[in-house]
Amino acid sequence: MPQIKKVLIANRGEIALRVIRACRDMGIRTVAVYSTADKDAMHVKLADESVCIGPAQSSESYLNESAILTAALLTNADAIHPGYGFLSERADFVDKVEQHGLIWIGPDSNMIRKMGDKVNAKQTAIKCGLPVVPGSDGALRDIEDALVWAEKIGYPVMIKAASGGGGRGMRAINNANELREAFPIVKAESKSAFGDDTLYMEKLLLHPRHIEFQVLGDKHGNVVIFGERDCSLQRKNQKVMEECPAAILTQKQRDDMIEICKNAAKKMKYTNAGTFEFMFEDGKFYFLEMNTRLQVEHPVTEMVYGIDLVREQIRIAAGEKLGYTQSNLVAHGHAIEFRINAEDPETFIPNPGKITLYAPSGGLGVRVDSAAYSGYTIPSTYDSMIAKLVVHAQSRPACIMRAQRALDEFVIEGIKTTVPLQKKLLENSDVRQLKTDNHWLETFLANQKTEEPVQDKE
Amino acid sequence: MSSFRSTVENMSKLMDEMGITELDLERQLFLGLYRKHIHLSKQQAVAAPVGFVPSNKTATDTKISGHALKSPMVGVAYLAPEPGAKPFVKVGSTVKAGDTVALVEAMKTFNPIKSDVDGVVKEILVTDGMAVEFDTPIIVIE
Numbered sequence: 001m002p003q004i005k006k007v008l009i010a011n012r013g014e015i016a017l018r019v020i021r022a023c024r025d026m027g028i029r030t031v032a033v034y035s036t037a038d039k040d041a042m043h044v045k046l047a048d049e050s051v052c053i054g055p056a057q058s059s060e061s062y063l064n065e066s067a068i069l070t071a072a073l074l075t076n077a078d079a080i081h082p083g084y085g086f087l088s089e090r091a092d093f094v095d096k097v098e099q100h101g102l103i104w105i106g107p108d109s110n111m112i113r114k115m116g117d118k119v120n121a122k123q124t125a126i127k128c129g130l131p132v133v134p135g136s137d138g139a140l141r142d143i144e145d146a147l148v149w150a151e152k153i154g155y156p157v158m159i160k161a162a163s164g165g166g167g168r169g170m171r172a173i174n175n176a177n178e179l180r181e182a183f184p185i186v187k188a189e190s191k192s193a194f195g196d197d198t199l200y201m202e203k204l205l206l207h208p209r210h211i212e213f214q215v216l217g218d219k220h221g222n223v224v225i226f227g228e229r230d231c232s233l234q235r236k237n238q239k240v241m242e243e244c245p246a247a248i249l250t251q252k253q254r255d256d257m258i259e260i261c262k263n264a265a266k267k268m269k270y271t272n273a274g275t276f277e278f279m280f281e282d283g284k285f286y287f288l289e290m291n292t293r294l295q296v297e298h299p300v301t302e303m304v305y306g307i308d309l310v311r312e313q314i315r316i317a318a319g320e321k322l323g324y325t326q327s328n329l330v331a332h333g334h335a336i337e338f339r340i341n342a343e344d345p346e347t348f349i350p351n352p353g354k355i356t357l358y359a360p361s362g363g364l365g366v367r368v369d370s371a372a373y374s375g376y377t378i379p380s381t382y383d384s385m386i387a388k389l390v391v392h393a394q395s396r397p398a399c400i401m402r403a404q405r406a407l408d409e410f411v412i413e414g415i416k417t418t419v420p421l422q423k424k425l426l427e428n429s430d431v432r433q434l435k436t437d438n439h440w441l442e443t444f445l446a447n448q449k450t451e452e453p454v455q456d457k458e
Numbered sequence: 459m460s461s462f463r464s465t466v467e468n469m470s471k472l473m474d475e476m477g478i479t480e481l482d483l484e485r486q487l488f489l490g491l492y493r494k495h496i497h498l499s500k501q502q503a504v505a506a507p508v509g510f511v512p513s514n515k516t517a518t519d520t521k522i523s524g525h526a527l528k529s530p531m532v533g534v535a536y537l538a539p540e541p542g543a544k545p546f547v548k549v550g551s552t553v554k555a556g557d558t559v560a561l562v563e564a565m566k567t568f569n570p571i572k573s574d575v576d577g578v579v580k581e582i583l584v585t586d587g588m589a590v591e592f593d594t595p596i597i598v599i600e
Contacts, residue, residue, distance in 0.1 A: 036593055052591035053532050066565045067592065070532045074589045 002103060004028060004079045004318045008072040009043065011083030012062060014369045014388060015296075016043035019081045022310035031075045033068055035061035037379040042371040049075055056381045062086045065093050072102055079103035079317060081310075085383075088293040089116055105317040107272045107292045115274075115290040125287040128264035130276065133286040135202035143183045146201060150179055153203050159183065161190030162198035169193060172204055205286065207437040208279035210234065211246045213261045214301050216312055217270040222322045225261045226301045227254060227331050233425065233441045235348070240418075240441060241425060242337045244300035247396050248280075248434050257285060262326060272316050273298075273309055279438070296339070296388070299369060303335035303392040333392060334399040338407065338422045340370075340387040342378050345421040346448070352380040356414035361406040365392040365399075368410075378415065386417070400426055524580045526595035527571055533564035535571075535584045535596055545586075547597065551579045559597050562590060575599055 008031040009019045016032060020043060023030045032047030037056035044050045051071040054061030061067065063086055072080055080097050082088035082105070094109035106112075115121045125132055136149040139162065150157050150173065159182065161169030169190045173179045183199075191197040214226035230246035231239045245254065261276050275295050277288040298309050307329075316322070342351050354377045360368040370387035372378075378386060391406050393399035407423050425431050430440065529535065537545045537560055547559045553573045560571040581598040584590060 051532055052593055054592045061592075067532045070564045074532070074534070 002078070002318055004103060004314060006031065006048075006075070006077045007079045007081050007105070007314070008033065008068070008075065008077040009047070009081050009083065010062065010068050010087055011081075011085070012038055012041060012043055012382065013371045014385070015083035015085075015294075017046060017371050018369055019083060019310055020046050022308055022314065025308070026311060026314065028314070031071065031077050033062070033071050035381075037381050040376065042373060042376070051075060056379065058086070058381070065090075065096060069096060069100055069102075072097075073100060077102065079105050079314070081105040081313070082293065084293050084296055089291075091116065103317050105272070105313050106294075107270065107274055111268070111270060111274075112292045115292050118289065121289055122287065124268065125264070125290075128267040129260060130264050130287045131260070131278075131285050133202050133205070133279070136200050139198045139200055140183075143180060146179060146183055146199075147176060149201050150176065153201065156204040156206065158202050158204040159186055159199050160202060161186065161194055161196070162200055163194035163196040164190060203286075205279055205281045207439070208281045208286070209246070209248065209437050210239075210277065210288070211249070211280045211285070212275050212277040212295075213257065214295075214298070214309070215261065215265045215270055215274040215276065216309070216316070216322065217265055217272065217274075218316045218322045219271050219319055220321050221266070221269070222325070223262055223265045223270060224322060224324065224326050224329060225258045225265065226305055226307075226329060227258065229297055229300055231297060232436050232438050233431070234438055235441050235445065239297060240339055241422065242297035242300055243396075244304045244335050245331060246280075247334070253283065258326070273313050281437075296385075297337050299367060299388060299390040300335040300337045303367065303390060304331050304333060305329055306332065333394045334396040335390060335392040336399055336403050338389040338391075338403070339385050339418070340389060340410070340412070340422070341384040341418045342386050342415050343384050343418055344416045345418045348418075350380065350384045351416040352378040352384070353415045354378075355386075355412060357411055358413075359409075359411040360387065361389065361409035363406070363409075365402055366390075366406045367392070372412070386412070389422075400432065522581075522583075522595055522598055524598040524600040525575050525577065526583075527559060527573060527597045527599065529562050529571070529590040529592060529594045529596055531562055531564050531569065532591055533562040533569070533589070535586070535588050535590045535594075536561040536563065536568075537582065537584070537586045547579045547582075549579050549582060553577060553579060553599060560584075562596075571596060573597075573599055 006029040007023050009016045010033060020030045030047040032043045032050040033053045034041060034044045034050060035054055035056050036052065038044060053067040053071055054064050080102055087093045089112050091109040091113040094104050094112060097104045114124055122132055134153045140146045140149060156172060156174045159171050159173060164170060171182050171186050173182055187197045187199055209230060209232040211228050211230050213228050217223040228246045229242050229244045231242040233241040273294050275291045277291065278285040279288050294309065294313065302309055343349060344351055355372055355374060358372050358374045360370065367390040368387055372386045389406055389410065391399055391403040393402045404426050407419055410419055430436050547553060553559060554576050555574055557573050558570040559573050561568045562571060577599040579597060580600040583595050
C-alpha cells in the first residue's frame with residue numbers, strides 16, 4: 001500500500017488551507033504552490049514548503065500543469081491534492097500526475113472524463129439507475145411524434161434544438177395547442193440559427209430545488225453516501241448558502257435516495273469523493289450532474305456527520321479501506337454554510353483590496369474556513385470568496401439563531417462583503433420556512449432593487 | 459564558546475550526511491549582546507536538487523543591485539551546457555543581449571536563459587543543479 005508522506009496542494013485560498021490542515025492533522029508534510037500575486041497568502045505561510053510556480057494569471061500558475069508537476073517532483077511530494085476548481089477535473093492532468101509516479105487525491109481520470117461530459121454523464125446515470133429528467137429518447141420526428149411524447153412526459157415540457165445552447169433554440173410549452181403552434185416555429189428558428197432543425201423534448205421543471213448527495217468510495221469497492229445538502233439559494237448558478245440536511249425531505253425520501261445513490265456509485269465503481277447533484281421538484285429527483293471532486297460546501301456534511309472528508313480522500317488515495325459502512329453514518333443536527341465574498345452585497349461587483357481588520361466569529365458550533373487575515377490584500381486576479389462561515393446546531397431553527405449570532409460577530413473591515421446579504425436572507429420568512437427554489441434568490445434580489453433604490457450604507 | 463564550536467561541527471557533519479549544502483546558524487549570547495551568525499555552505503556533491511533557492515519572497519529582502527535575470531519557470535538551473543562542460547558565464551564575463559547564460563530544466567526540457575541586456579556578469583546567485591522557483595533571480599548583470 002503506498003504511503004503518503006508529503007502532499008502538494010495545487011490550489012490557493014481557503015481550500016488550500018483546508019487541505020494543509022487535514023494533512024497536518026495526519027502528520028503529513030505539505031507543499032504549497034503559489035503565484036507571484038499570492039506570495040503573502042496564508043497557504044504559503046502555513047505549508048511546510050512552498051514553491052512559486054508562475055505569475056498572477058491562473059493559466060500561467062495554478063493551471064500550469066508542468067510547473068506544478070515540476071514543483072511536486074523537485075520537492076519529492078508523493079501526492080497531489082487539487083482542491084476544487086483549477087485542475088481538479090482535468091482528466092489529462094490526472095494521467096500526467098500518475099505517469100510521473102505521483103498519487104492523485106481524487107477520482108481516477110476515466111471517471112472524471114466520463115462524468116465531465118454532459119451527454120455521457122446522463123447515459124451513465126440512466127445505466128446506473130439514477131432518475132433523470134424525462135425526455136424524448138432522441139429527435140422528435142414530427143408534430144404527431146412530439147404530441148405523443150408530451151403526453152407521455154406530461155406538460156409543461158420544453159422543446160429544444162439539438163444544436164442549441166445558451167438559452168437559445170428552446171421554448172416552454174404548457175399544452176397541446178401551444179405545442180402545435182410552436183413546433184414548426186422552433187423548427188424553423190433552429191434551422192436558420194444553427195443550420196440544424198433537429199428538436200428534442202424534456203420535462204420542464206418550474207420550481208426545482210438543488211439537492212446533492214456526497215459520495216465516498218474506496219479502492220476496494222466499498223461505498224458510502226452521506227445525507228444531502230440543499231443548495232437552492234443560488235445567484236447566477238453560484239451557490240450562496242448551503243444546508244445539510246435538506247429539511248424539505250421526508251426521512252423516506254432521504255433513505256430511498258441514499259440507497260439509489262449508493263447502488264449507482266457501486267455500479268460505477270466510484271472511488272474517492274464525489275457528488276451526485278439533483279434537481280428536486282414535487283417529491284421527485286432528477287439527475288443534474290456529477291462533480292468528480294471535493295466541493296466548496298463539503299464542510300456542512302462534515303459538521304453533521306463528524307467526519308473529515310479531506311482526510312478520507314487522502315486515506316482512500318493511499319489505498320486504505322473506508323473502515324465503516326452506511327449504517328455507521330449518523331447525522332447529528334443541522335449545519336449551514338455561508339459563502340462570504342469580497343463583493344458589494346447589492347451590486348455584486350467584486351471588491352478586492354486590503355482587509356484592514358479581520359475578526360472572524362467563534363464559539364460553539366461555529367467554524368470559519370478562510371485564508372484571510374488582518375492586513376491581507378485580496379488580489380483581483382482570483383475568485384472573490386474570502387471565507388466560509390459554517391454553523392452547526394441541534395436543529396435547523398437553532399442553527400439559524402446561531403448563524404445570525406455568528407454573522408453579527410463577523411468583522412471584516414476595509415472591503416465590502418456579502419455578509420449583509422446573508423443576514424437579510426436569514427431574516428426572510430421564505431428562507432426560514434423553506435419556501436425557496438433555485439430561482440428564488442434571483443427574484444428576491446430583483447425585488448430588492450426596486451424596493452430599496454437608495455441604501456449605500458449598512 | 460566550546461559548545462557552540464561543537465554545534466557547528468555537528469551541524470557540518472549532519473550536512474554532509476543529509477546532503478544539505480547551505481545552512482544558517484544563529485546564536486544569541488546572554489542578554490542578546492552578541493549575535494553570532496554563521497553561514498555554512500558546501501559544494502553540492504550530487505546533481506539532485508536539495509531545496510529551492512528562495513524566490514521573490516526573499517529576493518526583495520536581499521537587495522540586488524544591477525539587472526537580475528530571473529527564472530521563467532519552476533525547474534532546475536544549470537550553469538553549463540552539459541555536466542563537466544565550461545560554464546556559460548563566470549563573474550566578470552561580458553555578455554551581450556541574446557547570449558545564453560544558464561539553462562532551466564523543467565519536465566525534461568532545457569530552456570535557455572538569455573540575457574536581455576549587454577553588460578558584465580556581476581553575480582551568480584545559484585549553483586549548478588539547484589532547484590529554482592518562478593521569478594528566482596539567477597544571474598545579475600551590470
